[in-house]
Amino acid sequence: MHRLVAVLSAILLLAGCAGADLAKQKFPRTTIPANAEKVSDPTGTTRTTPAPDGEPVEPAFASDKMRLIDPCELLDEEVLKQFGTPGDQSRSGYARCSNFMKDKAGKDLAVTVETGQTMTSELKNADKQIAGLRSHEQTLENSACFVSVITQDKPGLGITVQIGYEDGDACTPGRVVAESVVKRIREDPPTREPVKGSLITLDPCALPDQAAIDTAVGADRRVYPYGLHNCSWVGDDRELTLDFRATFVPRDRDFDDKQTEVDLGGGVTGYQVDSVTAFPSCEVKWVQLVGDENKGEVVEVKSAGPKESQFDRCATAVAFAKGLVGKIPKA
Template identity: 25%
Template sequence: MQPLPPGEPRQFGRYRLIASLGEGGMGRVLLGVSREGRLVAVKQVHPAFAHDPGFRSRFKREVETSRMVSGAYTAAVMDADPVAPLPWLASVFVAGPSLKEAVDAAGPLPLSAVHYLATGLASALAEIHRVGLIHRDLKPSNVLLAADGPRVIDFGIARAAEGDTDITHTGSIIGSPGFMSPEQANGLPLTPASDVFSFGALVTMAATGRAPFAGASTPQTLYNVVHSAPDLTNLHPDLRRLVEPCLAKDPKARPNTAQILDFLGSVQLTATPWPPAVHTMIERQQAEVRTALALPVPKEPRKRPKWLIPTVAAATAVVLAAVATTVVLTKREDNPTATAASNTSVPPPDPLSAAALRRVDPCTLLGPNSLPKSGKLLTTTDPDPQYDRCGFYFDRSAEISGSSFVSLQLSVLLPGKKGQPTKVGALDAIQSQESNSCSLAVSNPAIPDYGIEVSATRTAQTSCGIAQEAMNVLLAKLRDNPAPYPNVAKTLREADLCAPALKKPLQDATSETLRSEGHGLHECNWQGRNNYLLGKMHVTVPDENATKVGDSYLTVKQEGDSCVLAWTFPQHEPGWWDRLNVFAGTTTTSSGAKNCDSARRVLDVVVNAIKPRG
């Protein structure tokens, strides 16, 4: 665990970040604290994956399934956002070293500890397989040793990375050579038996300190996995009887998790299941967490964390975070070509259009008595304008440990969303229910592929009723053209960054033929030889690394062949600034410096087309 360096963002969505836990092939892991005080491990996906729409789709699907996994020996997925500029997920934080760290520090585990480990791993795999997932990357670093038992992490997430990205190429396989199955090494379709093979390799490594197929090089290791017998030297006979069938080359010859658990029998639980050195590592990490929690919280923007400006490596299809700021694109005398939709102060005729939804504060759409069937709403959570989202607690939440909650979001991506097709009035909808929560997403006919979502958490019997009542109230309120944000005309909230009037000046500035593709309410991708992603947001302070330009601030981040500019406008209402992000990513061989020049020209065009009124 490492402290966050000065200047590092301290907020990630609804989580306050307090330390860095490490970084792997899939991304970076940070220690965070939820608003409810729950410790979480936040995994921010590597920027090089973010530009691939296929990865995002797979990531969303796998995360949704992963959230169905429970059990004593898994680290439950609590939250995720596959459409964020850098997709991320948050899971329950587990204090303890990985199996790799434990074996490296303390040597092979004793027989009793291996038996405990094997039982926990088999139980975790049984739960993962129950919901239809295959772990695909079960390895020593994805097994944590907590004081009360092992935990399997990152289940199902490796599936999202098996595609064509800057890191993985078409047909490539994500996994660890010494612990993947022969069928995975050969790129064949996988079944749960693949995880059983990895389980056998893990148990062997834990008991002997060495993977059973380890070779002098990665190619040699993969060859051993596919063709050679495992090295089970020094393995206890009881463990050998467990491991040998798990490491069969033929998946059909391997036992399933139920058979493994039957073989292992009951566990003799003790207060210290691991070697003393491992418990010392656990206690050390717990102490580090207590120290990190005791540090003063740096003053950071509460509602617009700076991580929403993606790092430059966030490649060409990142959707720049956009959000609770209002933009008016209008004609300016000093740039007659940069015109846009005028008269936006008049509410548009379609209350579900993007122009109408940009103006609406979601936190004003429900009041204390809006849901008479479900109960009185007592508390509003901090708004999350990054996603046009707001949450509300019921007055009985204190009685049921804060589990009575309803949230609404004005723009959600619908393709690939799992659930039961249904109707809300004449509108198509998708309803998804879990153990004690329910979400209802209504398709918005004015914004293809996007919708409005309400989710509720209380009990399995009541959560869907709450969501349905809240959705009906929400749609009725929107159709009444609710009051806009205060001073909406003085902010950048209303701007359409895909406005047709921007096309010609942007093409003139870039010398490219461009086409636009909107992403929700506040982002647009202008695509040509290069990609120019525009997004807008609302911040409380400029970026601390920004350069002052007149009464505004400019941040430039260049890395490789990509460039990100962030232009922070002066305050138009007390305590707030507007920010416009421009991401330039190449699809050719342009240099990063050249893309920064292009991004600056794009920024100039858009800034000249924005004229907050008043």
């Protein structure tokens, strides 16, 4: 089990059933030329016209809808039982859920689903289909398979099902679970009701004022959304990142030994950490919500740039954070 978890975690940092029973199952595959841009409709047919920039391949996969999907509810227990005995669910962040189960022979089988993932190489190399959507498969050390389904072209977004299975065909259950996930989102999406003040519905690329972004990185910059809750703006010699996170919140708010407190206005205290590396940065974070067992939501702003770029990274991060605080709903 520990090795499986370590293998899956390693790939996430770089990106994102008995054998006999699995072998009997057949999965139709459609090969799509790598140089053809295609999207799919709910009927399962493949069209050659890509979705417009910022639009999903189907309305069900729109970003505002996907932010509210409960990933743990996507892991259908009846589907998992085809491959063994489901275990307890483990939620991570807004969009990821795992089930560390046992196959029919009692061996470890880890199943993880993550929604709203940024797709780059997966988009380029998607040469298969699952439930009518383009898909891509990647294996790792013969013990893990990552089945990614494309839900948006520009920027590339999708859903990934990760299977950790050292002693069997990991991609076979991955395809079954991925198909089940796609169908559930289309037909009966399990949505969450956000609590007051939650960050979950906010688009980090759209929320800040353009003037604030200009001040932080310059008017001539490029925007890079990452997933559904992270956005970066990159200028000629500096960059800025905004991240909304569902995470553990320490009772004493001691996120880092080097942090210092800063007043962000509106009664909000920020926690600033200056990092001197080959690519110096300054991060300012503050707590938006705290729930049971110290689970909460945090906003993180980071200003960074190469050493030769002479600007005050902490002043940049703090100024941007101050402008953002008033735009985020209060809890």
